[in-house]
Amino acid sequence: MTGLAGPAARVGTDLAALLAHVADAFALGDIASFSVLTTGYEDCNVDVTTAAARVVVKVFAPGRAAGIAARTAGLITAAHAVGVRHPRLHRDAHGALVLSYHQHQVLVMDFVPGQTIYDRGRAPSRSELAGIVEQAAAIHTIDAHLEFVFDPWAITNLAPLAGQLRDVLNTEQSRLVGQALEEAASVDRAVLPVVLIHADLTKGNVLIGADGAVSVLDFAVANRFPRVQELAVMAANLTHGSPEPLPTRVETIAELYSAAAEVPLSTVERVALRAFARAAAAMELLGALAEWHHHGNRGPETEYLIGLGLAGLRDYGLS
Incomplete structure (x- = not known):
């Protein structure tokens, strides 16, 4: 298609025709x-x-990994089995969850009335945050060992992305990212418990329903990582906008998670979580700067994420 911007530009065929095909199937x-x-x-x-x-029709971009839709559908099904709330997936007339159309993989799911945390324009309340943490703890019980899916926003990509953006960062950004890199490098990841994590529990992927219930959206980048990596992303992104600085938000999430999870966080994990949350803030900044400078995504969401990441990194300088 031509003349489209934003997410619609990622559809490499006529969107109306694709949706008509989906509706029929x-x-x-x-x-x-x-x-x-x-x-x-x-x-x-x-x-x-x-x-x-x-x-909601989820159309995976043409360049996505083969089987990404089936992988995502399988994870959503497994998440439902352990009590995670995600919009129900639909099956086509042949009983399949995944539809293929002109090099696109497609999933169809219920529309859930409500708003994402991003659309609400604020941090979650204490009770909402507790509900989200409970969902994360349930996700971490899923016994799934799937093929790894690359996520450009994952904390593990911090060092290479910082190198790619070296000439883009201003003096303050370079200093703050460098501090995050140094602290992250001090963590012994080998001693941290690894589980299946959602990996993208951010404001745009958590929905508060009309009834106040929390739903989790989009398992497309779920992978096996230290569980504190999940909590770090939640602290840096999901709770941004709270009057509390990031290190304090980290402690709040650690307490809520330890109360909800089958196995509470260890002392080693709590120390690592602080470093991971700093790295997560750096990744928000760097990921958004990469979108801004390298991919031309210069909309309000990208600008928001640049500010979010920078604010989190600055919080560590105050603690």
Whole structure:
């Protein structure tokens, strides 16, 4: 398609025709309306209203790994089995969860009324945060060993990404990222418990329903990593906007997680979590700067993430 911007530009075929095909394959009836959800950097999610239902159609970009949709659907199914709330996936007329169309992999799921934390424009409340942490703890019980999926925003990519953006960083950013790198390098990752983590529990992937219930969205980059890596991303991104500095938010999440998880965080994990959260803030800054300078994504979400990452790194200088 031509003339499109944002997530819709990631669809390499006519979007209306794709959605019509999806509606037919999943017996959803004629499409009444649709709108592209504007957050995110990889795939295209579309809010679709048809004669029979309101759904979200997730269209994976053409360059995504083969089998990514099936992998994601399998993880969502496994998450449901341990009590994680994620919108229900639909099956097509043949019972399949995944549809292929013109080099795109597609999933269809229920539309859940509510707002993401990002759309709410604030940090989650204490009770909301506790509910999100409970969902994370449940995810960490999933016994799944899947093929690794590369995530450019993962903390493990901090050092190479910092090197790629060396000429982009200003003096303050370079100093703060360097401090995060130094602290992260001091952590012995080999002693940290590894589990399946969602890996992207950020403001855009946590939905607060009309009834106040917490739902988790999008398992596309779930991988096996130290569980504190999950909590670090939550602290740096999800709780941004709280009046408390990042190190204090880290301690709050550590307490909530230890109360919810089958095995509380160890002393070693708590120390590592502080370093990981600093690294997570650095990754938010660097990932957004890469989108801004290298990929031309200069919208409000990217600008927001640059500020989010910088604020978290500055918090460590105050602690």
